[in-house]
Amino acid sequence: MPAQISPSILAADFARLADEARAVDGADWLHVDVMDNHFVPNLTLGTPVVEALSRATGTPLDCHLMIEDPDRWAPQYVEAGAGSVTFHVEAAAAPVRLAREIRAKGARASMALKPGTPVEPYEDLLPELDMLLVMTVEPGFGGQAFLDIMLPKIRRTRQLIDKHGLEMWLQVDGGVSADTVERCAEAGADVFVAGSAVYGADDPAAAVRALRTQAEEAARRTSAG
């Protein structure tokens, strides 16, 4: 699958959200970080802002829910216009039921793992998901340094996906930049969230294209052995 880039609106100017969403036209997704001050020590936005963003941009919304009780709230993000909804397994009471509900409502269902959460216990759940998100920082804030120690988990997750012949995507989020995107792609990631690396650039749309090219070339080099 070609590499996909999902710029994180968390690193944008929240006073100019519509313009900032359009500044990354050409991106595959727009990553929307939802934080509730409980699952993580930060508070961002909820369904009204997701609805407004979905009216403001044609780019599909990739909602990353860092919230308690996603079983209750996640379906509302599909109704608000999200094309993909990611919940954290650490917060979900019934991840399979929730993934099925997200899919039944018409969005892609995705599950996230914090850095300390292993992937292996969830091997049997993978067919229920359209994407797995391996966090490469502790969730809660943008602009943190990429955690290299997550690379083995990305590799093991890729092996599990391939072992079961699944079509699902493998997303990485946190500290992804020109310096780290290639290592993620080599390890097997194919969807790359980038906040500061995109919105901190003079030309965010060009930064998206450059990250995609870097990721695709790294993946090609890896598969050529």
Ligand SMILES: O=C(CO)[C@H](O)[C@H](O)COP(=O)(O)O
């Ligand atoms: O989920 C997140 C933080 O919890 C963000 O998506 C992530 O931090 C992106 O920002 P950056 O690329 O600046 O690290």
Ligand SMILES: [Fe+2]
């Ligand atoms: Fe995120």
